[in-house]
Amino acid sequence: MTGSEDPPSFRLAYVPGVTPDKWVRIWNERLPDVPLSLTQVPAAAASGALLGGDADAGLLRLPVDRTALSAIPLYTETTVVVIPKDHLVTAADEVTVEDLSDEIVLHPLDDVLGWERPPGRPAFERPATTADAVELVAAGIGVLLVPLSLARLHHRKDLTYRTVTDAPQSGVALSWPEDAHTDRVEDFIGIVRGRTVNSTRGRQPAPAGSTTERTGKTAARRKPAASKQTGGARRGSAGTTGRGGGSKGGGARGGRRGKPRGR
Structure with missing residues (x-):
């Protein structure tokens, strides 16, 4: 091949x-x-x-x-702080950056939040990866701010997290x-983007002839109805002519109408 x-x-x-x-x-x-x-x-x-x-x-x-x-x-994504389960921060459902001002905040080299200057006190050195930083949190060295998905990715039974309401987001x-x-x-x-398979902007549109065929069938079904209406109009027109011209049909109807006036 x-x-x-x-x-x-x-x-x-x-x-x-x-x-x-x-x-x-x-x-x-x-x-x-x-x-x-x-x-x-x-x-x-x-x-x-x-x-x-x-x-x-x-x-x-x-x-x-x-x-x-x-x-x-x-x-x-929401930004969270990763902390040990027995940390004082766990007493709140969410915290602010100011609440972490006394903490050693780890700043890994692969940080994705784009801090100009992370909150809290800096660690002696920056961990190489987020995974390394999580290990340091578990060892009680400091805390770590990351997007929620990364906190879940690096989940440990001895760690938890809380939302940081005013931190940068990813x-x-x-x-x-x-x-x-x-x-x-x-x-x-x-x-x-959630487009359906038949979306007009998708790559698999419905066959171009399908709409034309359906329209043609619909038009064909409507033709008999149009013929009946035309026929009805012709009968009405003939009846009118008959009354004015003294036709047999018109005379019969004229006679029936004349009797009440005679009374």
């Missing part, structure tokens, strides 16, 4: 915390002959994977370079290279 005979495919990159399962399932239902391959990439490397041709599209975190990539924002978007807006990318855009 040559390369040109290989079946088409769609390569989707996604960053940690994003769960594309629902969209992948819909893709497989609508396009069973087009394999979709998933590749998880670090948040910082997601744009490079798209621009380098390693993926056709990606579910990544905003912001992106809009001069090279197109992006459709999908949702914005947005997730579907993105692809500006110069590579292919039919397959458009197919996936339709899926994440």
Whole structure:
């Protein structure tokens, strides 16, 4: 089999915390002959994977370079603070950045919140990854602020989290290279936007002749009704002529009408 005979495919990159399962399932239902391959990439490397041709599209975190990539924002995540279960912060349902001012706040190198300066007191050094920072939280070294999906991804039985109401938030978007807006990318855009399979903006429209055929049948059914109306109008017209011209039908009706006047 040559390369040109290989079946088409769609390569989707996604960053940690994003769960594309629902969209992948819909893709497989609508396009069973087009394999979709998933590749998880670090948040910082997601744009490079798209621009380098390693993926056709990606579910990544905003912001992106809009001069090279197109992006459709999908949702914005709540930010939470990850803490030990016996931490004082657990007494509240939600907290503010100010409530964490006395805490050592860990700032991993793969942070996705884009802090200019994280709240609280800085740790002696920055953890390499969010996973490393979670381990330090479990060891009682400090606390960690992350999008909710990352707190769930790195869940531990000895840790919990609380919403931070005024912290920066992370947005997730579907993105692809500006110069590579292919039919397959458009197919996936339709899926994440909730278009139906027969959507006029989708890639699988209904047959063009179906509407014409239905219209033709409807018109054919209406013709007999139109003929009856025309026939009725002709009879009415003939009756009128008959009354004015003394026709047999008109005379009979005229006679019946004349009797009451005679009385």
